[in-house]
Amino acid sequence: MSQFWKPGTERPRLVDDEEGGVLLYTTSSSSSSGFGYGSLEKQRQRLPVYKYKTAILYSVETHATTIIVGETGSGKTTQIPQYLKEAGWAEGGRMIACTQPRRLAVQAVATRVTEEMDVKLGEEVGYTIRFEDITNEKLTRVKFLTDGVLLREMMDDPLLSKYSVIMVDEAHERSLSTDILLGLLKKIQRRRPELRIIISSATIEAKSMAAFFNTRRRREEEQGPTKEPAILSVEGRGFNVEIFYVDDPVSDYVRSAVSTVMSIHDQERMGDILVFLTGQDDIDTAIQLLTEEAQSSGKQGLVSVPLYSGLPRADQDLVFSPTPRGKRKVIFSTNIAETSLTLEGIVYVVDSGFSKQRFYNPISDIENLVVAPISKASARQRAGRAGRVRPGKCFRLYTEDYFSNEMSVVGIPEIQRSNLVSCVIQLKALGIDNILGFDWPASPSPESMIRALEVLYSLGVLDDDAKLTSPTGFQVAEIPLDPLISKMILASCELGCSEEIITIAAVLSIQSIWIPVRGVQKQLDEAKLRFAAAEGDHVTFLNVYKGFMQSNKSSKWCHKNFINYHAMRKVIEVREQLKRITQRLGIGLKSCEGDIQAVKKAITAGFFANAARLEPFSHNGMYKTLRTSQEVYIHPSSVLFRVNPKFIVYHSLVSTDRQYMRNVITIDPSWLTEAAPHFYQKQLHSSIPQ
């Protein structure tokens, strides 16, 4: 698909864009290979953060916590770890850590810093992300890592004692793992007064971060660093972006976005356009509309490109290919372009004012994906995307009055919108007993916490005192997956089908192994039938995995069978990791040699709470969950769709117009009481006929 590349020319490079996003250069002129040490050093000194070097180092020396407010392009991410290193914070066997929310950013920043320091990656400077540890225990002094990896490291070293300074980058994004990490770092600080924390954040969040880390008590005699956090601001290097609003609210933001693109193309000078929409549906509709309108009005020179994370890699690459001469590229994107990817050459931004967000309802225990208004912070971030190469313009498809008076200042932190089962078990594993009293940067609702505790208790992971059980609780915590999946893996060891179950676990932990196609639905269904198992989707995954391995992991084979090759590579990676972990836990892998009943019993051992029963006289395939008698249906993508077996266990619910069960297997209801007698005791004689 990358037809814009000439063979033999350089492919795009990943380069840190100073804010955790990744900028993809396509021109060889920005390659650093042409620069010697001297000019790299000059480049470093030209970054805005350079002027603040002394102030930053002084503040870190004298304050337990320093908050750096750094705008786009300030250079904070690449420079501050180097300043700390130069100032001696990595001496005496200590290390400097810098966390990022995203893997790609970790790799890009680490690579950039090794170039600037003229060292080899994995020696003095290294990085760790899942599946990839490019560090050397003896040599590495500056380490970049995802915040999720740092959380995992705490399981072995709860006080993170090998680090002298921990810099948490992009804290304003308030991702789940960043918030957990911040809460834990505050606790560690009390035990390790010598530890320094640097939090880099956007303006809007700085004050609340400072309040959170302010542990100074009145009249307290202070020793060591000041407890009250310091706040330092570093200006960015973005260009000015002029903001335009609509006069009246728009009723259809997709249509409105398309007509805005048309008028930009008509009236504004050259430069690419980035349009923020909510999902694949919006994006496909918008591209179709734009094509039609351009055709009917005879306008030429527009090249529209979709961008969302589920897009196959080859199609994603189109976004980074240089815009052909005399053409204007229009990128229709989800939120992926707001923080995760930085696009070069964008001069105009069209902001719909919406994004899809996950919300969790602890009462019904259902996670929903809904189109919701974005925050002011997001709107500013989106607008900023227009000012990276020259002054730009941002067209907001909402009124100025709405922006000023109705938009919330910041979004709801992820921790308040999520199922907390994984989070709670992680805290428990770190010895935090009083989960409900944990000091968070933003507290999740008590209902969510209690629901998580209930689920973990029902899995046998927590005991009556809400302490981790031994060995089950500790083992489940050790496995980096949803605790329900981890429990399934542990059960499979006893049932002698762990070889099969870790394959299923790996498939369930990635989005989808099928190619997301529209229009060729029929072929996809036929391909699926080749692997379909009467027992259900999980067993079907085993058939797919077997076929993939027999094809010698062939991408051609995947293509032929409508299977996502990259997803299968990931399945293999996760599976390898699970293999290592089970070995470490001392539970060997065993195959059940085709005894599918054992496999289904293991699945039931983890997912017994997700059991449903077909309504006796249902003509439309209506099921009711055994636990809450909720109305649910088998998802049309399941191999058991329209088969409608009497009793099933599902992996997850997706709710649209109905509640659909995704990934289901048939079960014998007696396995439920076998797997979780405590859970199904009451229902034993009422809802489960024996």
Added chain:
DNA sequence: GATTCAGAC
């Protein structure tokens, strides 16, 4: 016969 924003161990 209907779809899943983004991210991570």
